[in-house]
Amino acid sequence: MTDRVVARWARVRTVAAILVGMGVLVLGGVWLEQATDRASVVDRAPKTAAAQKARADGRESQVEVEESASATRPGVRDCGIGEPVQEPAFITLDCANAGRVASGIHWDAYESDGAAGTGVVQVSGGAGAVAGKSFPARLRLFGPKNVDGLMAFTALEVTYTGATPTGKSMEVFSIA
Structure with missing residues (x-):
């Protein structure tokens, strides 16, 4: 029984780590996109x-x-x-x-x-x-x-x- 609890806990941690990693990537992408938009304001000017x-x-x-x-x-x-x-x-x-x-x-x-x-x-x-x-x-x-x-x-x-x-x-x- 303890082996099942440990295995389940490991799966939950793995899924949580994957979700956190995806969240970091998404937020980082949004941040970089906004930084590019700010930098391109001058680029769009003649x-x-x-x-x-x-x-x-x-x-x-x-x-x-x-x-x-x-x-x-x-x-x-x-x-x-x-x-x-x-x-x-x-x-x-x-x-x-x-x-x-x-x-x-x-x-x-x-x-x-x-x-x-x-x-x-x-x-x-x-x-x-x-x-x-x-x-x-x-x-x-x-x-x-x-x-x-x-x-x-x-x-x-x-x-x-x-x-x-x-x-x-x-x-x-x-x-x-």
């Missing part, structure tokens, strides 16, 4: 500010910059690459891994010496509570310079209006 501006205008081709406007107002080069785009809808802040992106930018003023607007800083990766979150912010472009023969802003100041991803209420990014 890679250049020019593409973003073209999409906003309803065109699929490159943005055509007016000669008079390009001569007086600098643009923004996404991660220092490509032609400067005036009044971009998004700016990549962490060019190494695209972990932070300023998006949904509405420009209140856009002049030759600087620009000011509001937007949201999206954090798509990383550990902790900030991954996959958005932080409202005021944005200020400054430091216009001639870069590769074209006028471009070289710095972006981000002032968070609420919670911050890094604990700092203001950050300055080099964008040239």
